[in-house]
Amino acid sequence: MHSALQAWEGAGKRGVWLRLPAEAHAYVDAAVAAGFEYHHATAGYLQLTRWLPPTPSPLPRYAFTSVGVGGVVVNGKREVLMVQERVSPSKRMQGSWKLPGGLAEPGEDFAATVAREVAEETGVRAELDGVVSLRHSHGRRFGQSDVYVI
Incomplete structure (x- = not known):
């Protein structure tokens, strides 16, 4: 070595x-x-x-951002689809109502993630039409950064 x-x-x-x-x-x-x-x-x-040099390392750190999505699914009556949180990592959020969504798999883009998560949680087929909102925060799960796209 x-x-x-x-x-x-x-x-x-x-x-x-x-x-x-x-x-x-x-x-x-x-x-x-x-x-x-x-x-x-x-x-x-x-x-x-x-x-190797005796200077601070500029090598990129490990992956530090998790990506999550929420889907705003609107029907013909302009009603928004919501789901009730059955299993939450936070006791405070248990049983609360939310947009269907979840975390992206490695290499999965926003459109694929939201379509998959909406289908998994509701059985509804959906596709990305546009981005409503984006949130970026730090120090979230495992001390990492978090991007959440609706």
């Missing part, structure tokens, strides 16, 4: 990304001892980084 780091520095490399598959977990201690820092983890791997 140390000779590889020296070679990378000699070649002018500045940032190193080290992806350890789950079956290589025994190497985590050695990587951390060599100056690597945790970046993120999934079920299949642990990603570490090391910034």
Whole structure:
């Protein structure tokens, strides 16, 4: 590991990304001892980084924003479809009425997310016609940023 780091520095490399598959977990201690820092983890791997120059690292941080959507579904009588929260992470919100919606899957765009969430929660087929509102806030779930699109 140390000779590889020296070679990378000699070649002018500045940032190193080290992806350890789950079956290589025994190497985590050695990587951390060599100056690597945790970046993120999934079920299949642990990603570490090391910034080689003695300056603050500009490497991008882990993904830090969750994306959620709410669908404003309006029928021919101009009535808005609402759903009652059955299972809420917050006791305060349990049983409250809300727009059907939820979190986007990785790689899913707003239109696909709102169509999927409305169908899952209500059985109604819907499609994106436009964006009514967008909220961006920080320090939400897991201390991350949150984007919510209606």
